[in-house]
Amino acid sequence: MKRRALLISMLFLTQAAWAAPDKDMKAMLELADASRCLVCHDVDATVTGPAWRDVARRYRDHKEIEETLVKRVHEGSSGxxxxxxMSANKRAGIDNIRVLVHWILTLR
Ligand code: HEC
Structure with a gap:
């Protein structure tokens, strides 16, 4: 009986994890749109710039790079x-860029 309950709750947890929406998706996409990022980026697809989920995947175990990424987005980067x-995004403002990069790195 106990095992069964455990199994069911495990199943439930796995499902919850699968179904959990990405954090703050709507608000962050609005900020990204206002910051003109979406001209070149999409969460799932590579456009001119890499898909943001790919960015998250690449740096998943390197969170210490966050501030470097903020600088690259702000000042532009290539290679x-x-x-x-990526041309400079100074008009977006460093604070907005910081919020966006932090969020991008939370994408699954
Ligand atoms: C003109 C098109 C363009 C715009 C606008 C743009 N990007 Fe990019 N972005 C790119 C390209 C191209 C790359 C890949 C650059 C490279 O290879 O170094 C990139 C790379 C990135 C990366 C990964 C950087 C790295 O070093 O791995 C992040 C994070 C990012 N962009 C976020 C943003 C955010 C946030 C905004 C809005 C403030 C934005 N981008 C606006 C084209 C753009």
Whole structure:
């Protein structure tokens, strides 16, 4: 009986994890849109820039790079993903960029 309850609760937990939506998706996409990121980025698809889920996957175990990424987005960067260049995003504001990069790294 006990084992069965355990199994059921485990199943439930796995399902909950699967179904859990990405944190703050709607608000963050609005901020990204207002910051003009979505001209070149999508969460799931590679556009001009890499898909943000791919960015999250690459740096998953390297959270210490967060501030470096903030700088790259702010000042622009190239050569880390392919041939395309990310132009500087100074108008988005460093604080917004910090919020967005932090969120991008939480994507599953
Ligand atoms: C003009 C198109 C463009 C815009 C606008 C843009 N990006 Fe990018 N982004 C790119 C490209 C291209 C790359 C890959 C650059 C490289 O290879 O180093 C990239 C890379 C990144 C990366 C990964 C950086 C790395 O070093 O691995 C992050 C995070 C990112 N962008 C976030 C943002 C955010 C947040 C915004 C909005 C404030 C934004 N981008 C706006 C084109 C863009």
């Amino acid at each position: 880390n993903w392919g041939k395309e260049t």
